Amino acid sequence: MNAPANPGKAAQLHAALRVIRLHPEDDVVIARDQLVAGTTLDEEDVTVLGLVPPGHKVATRAIGAGEAVRRYGQIIGFASQDIRPGQHVHTHNLAMGDFTRDYAYGADARAPEPVPAPATFAGIVRADGRVATRNYIGILTSVNCSATVARAIADHFRRDIHPEALAAYPNVDGVVALTHGVGCAVDPQGEGLALLQRTLGGYACHPNFASVLVIGLGCETNQISALLATQGLAHDDRLQTFTIQDSGGTTRTIARGIAMIQEMLPAANAVQRQPVPASHLVVGLQCGGSDGYSGISANPVLGAAVDLLVRHGGTAILSETPEIYGAEHLLTRRAQTPEIGRKLVARIRWWEDYCARHGASMDNNPSAGNKAGGLTTVLEKSLGGIAKGGSANLAEVYEYAQPVRARGLVFMDTPGYDPISATGQVAGGANLICFTTGRGSAYGCAPSPSVKLATNTALWQRQSDDMDLNCGAVLDGSATIGGLGEELFRLMLDTASGKRSRSELHGYGQNEFVPWQLSAIT
Structure with missing residues (x-):
């Protein structure tokens, strides 16, 4: 099976060319600007039939109904009707279809090429050796019911509303409340709650948080004690928790949360960036x-x-x-x-x-906006999407x-x-x-x-x-x-x-x- 074209080749196209060819075996080229009927694509020996928006595909050969259509040298779908050279190729004539993929595990893996002198950045080294790129105090919620109080506490420290609140703490990037809409009315032994707890646990110990406050309602399925236990977390100066019901209601909860954040601020501010390896x-x-x-x-x-x-x-x-x-x-x-x-x-x-x-269907993507931008099937979107991962193993x-x-x-x-x-x-x-x-x-x-x-x-x-x-x-x-x-x-x-x-x-x-x-x- 052919590998995708080297994307770097697209950068070598002359500015006068109207379309981009990504692979010699592709059945389509990509319009660099809007093409109108009668436009001659000399580089492809094709005349455009109809309007083709920027970023959309133009057929470069006759494609029979049911035939595979290729971009990046890979299948992006199958013609749902006969397609003539020069026609716009999109949702009206290209559809999903099943085909065999050769997984060839590890066939293209290669030894990495380390650099002689690794780059550095100015990071914040935490006590456990992990490195942060930011220095926030975080407020997490165990359940949707505590979202409002969490937001109210964080708003007290917003620099755009209360600039004096963090004036003495220039090394603190801010206080943020990360709330969500779940945490109760779920199976306490189910996958969904376990996933939520794993997510909250990952944030609770994230190096970009100098300290974290977790707030619950008190009677939710996602009990804070269980959250800490399943994630191997424990109360300390960096991680504090409490609930609305134990605090005596909304007003007292907000006041208590503000006071606890104020106690966390001096330690959070006592950091300095230093050079660390990339x-x-x-x-x-x-x-x-x-x-x-x-x-x-x-x-x-x-x-x-x-x-x-x-x-x-x-x-x-x-x-x-x-x-x-x-x-x-x-x-x-x-x-x-x-x-x-x-x-x-x-x-x-x-x-x-x-x-x-x-x-549902795996082809519920691309979205409406993706399609307006020229993407037709999830196969096409996927082939472009994995380019983010470069060529590493x-x-x-x-x-x-x-x-x-x-x-x-x-x-x-x-x-x-x-x-x-x-x-x-x-x-x-x-x-x-x-x-x-x-x-x-x-x-x-x-x-x-x-x-x-x-x-x-x-x-x-x-x-x-x-x-x-x-x-x-x-x-x-x-x-x-x-x-x-x-x-x-x-x-x-x-x-x-x-x-x-x-x-x-x-x-x-x-x-x-x-x-x-x-x-x-x-």
């Missing part, structure tokens, strides 16, 4: 609001940066299992061992069964919110919905998120900073207030995948050292905490 960087990889350019520009740029990160000893977490569906064979071929590859396939099979039980596969211990490129099983996916990554230890978007997603991820990458220059010009890096330069030939990958790697290090990302400047991050809920609510 091996302490754990980056969660996300893409949202994807378009037809995502797999050509921003995702490969992120993949190039990931390859550099792995060479420097760091870790990257690829996720969103439904959005690698149909492309998982390209990861199993890079698995360091057959066992790791089989773990990934087992998660794919779990998702197939999960969707079947709920009467697949070092391990984790279930949702499990602690990530391995170094290198790893995979965590999560849904494709970005807030749920990134929540699992941060629970697993991600201290930085890199998020690519072609449509303009609004996103942040406290306590870990989130760096946003625009796939195209039009988005950058329209929404640069939300973006940290423009990868659209790849499309116009003014930059290369490798060059922007190096720039992004430096941006990762700068952000980990304390440079605030655009989403942080806007205050994103608290509302995007969304644990994955699996249990039936009764």
